[in-house]
Amino acid sequence: MNIHIIGGGNLGSAIAIGLAQFTTGNNITVTRRNVQLIENLKQYDIATSADNTAGISRADIVILAIKPWQVDAVLEEILPLVKGKVIASGASGVTVDHLNQKIAGSNVVVRIMPNIAVQYGASATCISAAADDIKNTQTIVELFDKVGTAVIIDEKLMDAATVLGACGTAFALRYIRASMQAGIEIGFDAKTALAIAAQTALGATQMLLQEGAHPEQLIDKVTTPQGCTIAGLNEMEHEGFSSSLIKGIKTSLHKIKG
Ligand SMILES: NC(=O)C1=CN([C@@H]2O[C@H](COP(=O)(O)OP(=O)(O)OC[C@H]3O[C@@H](n4cnc5c(N)ncnc54)[C@H](O)[C@@H]3O)[C@@H](O)[C@H]2O)C=CC1
Ligand SMILES: O=C(O)[C@@H]1CCC=N1
Missing domain, CATH: 1.10.3730.10 (ProC C-terminal domain-like)
Structure with missing residues (x-):
């Protein structure tokens, strides 16, 4: 799979390294505006870019690892290029409802809450989605199961899981x-x-x-x-x-x- 992670900070970089180390057959790209700060990811065969949209149309999964207040602007930037794809948001406090309102299309929208031990294959990841999308979250559950444990929880418990x-x-x-x-x-x-x-x-x-x-x-x-x-x-x-x-x-x- 092609996995495109937007936001190469604490969480985004940890997810990228974890997936690179504990899964096989995935191409991982991480974006960050100041791309020099994530050059270290290249040692794990992770591609880096300052451009959120470059290559994103080839992605199977887009993971948002940005601050909550950055979500709307980033979605606006990428949405024209990611129709039908799985979009997984790790932004704390941003609800599935909010994401679905912004995305409003054919995408599968998933909220994920890993922790930074994802880098060592030891995250306790909680996952939620709207009722319509739950059946389509399997790819994400399987992915995060490889970097720790992954459970689907009720959206109303997502803040508690955080x-x-x-x-x-x-x-x-x-x-x-x-x-x-x-x-x-x-x-x-x-x-x-x-x-x-x-x-x-x-x-x-x-x-x-x-x-x-x-x-x-x-x-x-x-x-x-x-x-x-x-x-x-x-x-x-x-x-x-x-x-x-x-x-x-x-x-x-x-x-x-x-
Ligand atoms: N740090 C943690 O343990 C966890 C954090 N979270 C959540 O994950 C999100 C990210 O948190 P952190 O990684 O700690 O923050 P961070 O500030 O370390 O990382 C965010 C990254 O996104 C980059 N960024 C900002 N705008 C961007 C844009 N338009 N395009 C591309 N990159 C952009 C920033 O330069 C920064 O590197 C937050 O919503 C946080 O609540 C969730 C679980 C654990
Ligand atoms: O401290 C925070 O707000 C974020 C959410 C979970 C971990 N760090």
């Missing part, structure tokens, strides 16, 4: 950073503290995904009665660990909904 899945990368990294900081205070150099904290988070995630367990079942295996784990966990909860995460996620959702 917060949990996409912002969630930053939340998880902040947990790791805090562990690292604590690790330094209790004796490790920064590099070793980060290596231990990151691998421990990865191990916990792998156990969860492979066992399909509830986190607390695994926590029970670590918490020796009267031991140091439960003492630390309870102190964290006294200080509002879970509560602050829940509040942060809800604040992000309020922000995205405006």
Whole structure:
């Protein structure tokens, strides 16, 4: 397939590299106005261009990885050339309804919400579309399944998916950073503290995904009665660990909904 990604920023470049690394048989092009800034993509056999329309008529899938306020102008620019194609928008907060109103044609319109771990084949991508288009989203689901997991969700949960899945990368990294900081205070150099904290988070995630367990079942295996784990966990909860995460996620959702 020919995949044309408009917007070679954080997300667009990550999607391009992920698709280049974890899928086969796809030609990927990424556009960015200042094309010099995405020259590094060429090492992955990704074509780059400053022209959104160059070659776009050969694309099977067009992915919008631009800021929400850039969507309408970019659509106006490309629409005459992309009749009948799949257009997948990763712009947060831009609804399927809005996209369909702007596109209003024979295109399949899909909203996607990957996260930047897509670059490493580890995104949790949520996908939605209008009822008429759901049956045509299979190509996109299969594509994003190769760079992590991909699920179709109800459009009304797309903002929640953005917060949990996409912002969630930053939340998880902040947990790791805090562990690292604590690790330094209790004796490790920064590099070793980060290596231990990151691998421990990865191990916990792998156990969860492979066992399909509830986190607390695994926590029970670590918490020796009267031991140091439960003492630390309870102190964290006294200080509002879970509560602050829940509040942060809800604040992000309020922000995205405006
Ligand atoms: N960064 C993240 O983790 C995630 C971001 N998103 C969403 O993806 C979208 C992009 O976010 P980022 O990649 O972080 O932003 P970004 O600012 O890094 O990337 C946007 C890119 O689009 C380029 N651009 C702007 N106008 C253009 C045009 N007319 N033609 C071609 N390129 C153009 C910009 O130069 C920039 O490189 C946003 O809507 C964001 O909400 C979604 C999921 C995750
Ligand atoms: O912070 C943001 O608004 C975007 C949406 C998801 C990730 N980054």
